Amino acid sequence: MKCVVGLGNPGAPYALTRHNIGFLVVDTLAERAGKPVKLLECEALTGRMTVGPESVLLVKPQTFMNASGQAVAPLCAKYGVNPQQDLLAIVDDVALPFGRLRLRGKGSAGGHNGLKSLAAKLKTENYARLRIGIGPEHPVRNLADFVLGNFSAAERAALPELTTRAADAVEAWVQQGIEPAMARFNA
Template structure:
């Protein structure tokens, strides 16, 4: 049975739950709710296992805080003997319009401290990342307030459909492969 590690990035604690920076957690929570999965607290994070079409998806919400996500991801890749090509990291992206999705197989950290730590711990920029657009509609010098801010009313109304699309992408990643998934979902 093929195994995949799906790591949603976010920060632990109630004060971060509805923030833009926590979209990785939000997508995994949405998948877990749809499939009636339960997260259990384990070493370096909360985990749930999702079996779908002969694949096992290990859903990870690191408890290391966003900027130290690499430690948890490296630990669970090794423990579960999951090859690097079966890793998918879900993160927010300021450079994409709200709700847009982009899957890439490699790239820079783009100034994202969570991705920077993953790159440092894995010693490569070649890992799959699913970027969910949160847009960049903030005033100069207000980036931290924006990413750690809560969704607007308009964004909250649009999120359910975008979250459904996001979990379709996650399932496709494990069943159709990264290239087919990029062709199907990027820019949608």
């Protein structure tokens, strides 16, 4: 079983914030599959889909971004998911231009608190991640306000295409592995 975790913050006030792009991609995958992500287990909303022959657990932690590992680690244990082979985390990245995708097989948290929490609770940084660029066009005074802010009108207009491309990248990772998916989707 593969486990695809979209990182974000629960609740209506955060639904369309830049920090919740991971949730939006998981929602896109769930819509494609016609499978809701609504079962509450291990402090996360989960759902199942199939990509080719592979069963995929879709996860939206409900612990808030900075405590994402608190939900993900118990789910990995419950379902026997080996993070180093079968986990993909989807996160926002302010260092990447808006709309750019970057898949990696492992790496550091790079200052992302959600990834720091995953690494701490999973006791490894060796899991795949899909970073989605939300970077501002101009410098911002308060980075926290920016990532917790709503998408601009132009960004909202681009979201369907962006979440579709990101969902395609996730499915490529599931079916072909990290290297072919990186070659196809990393610009």
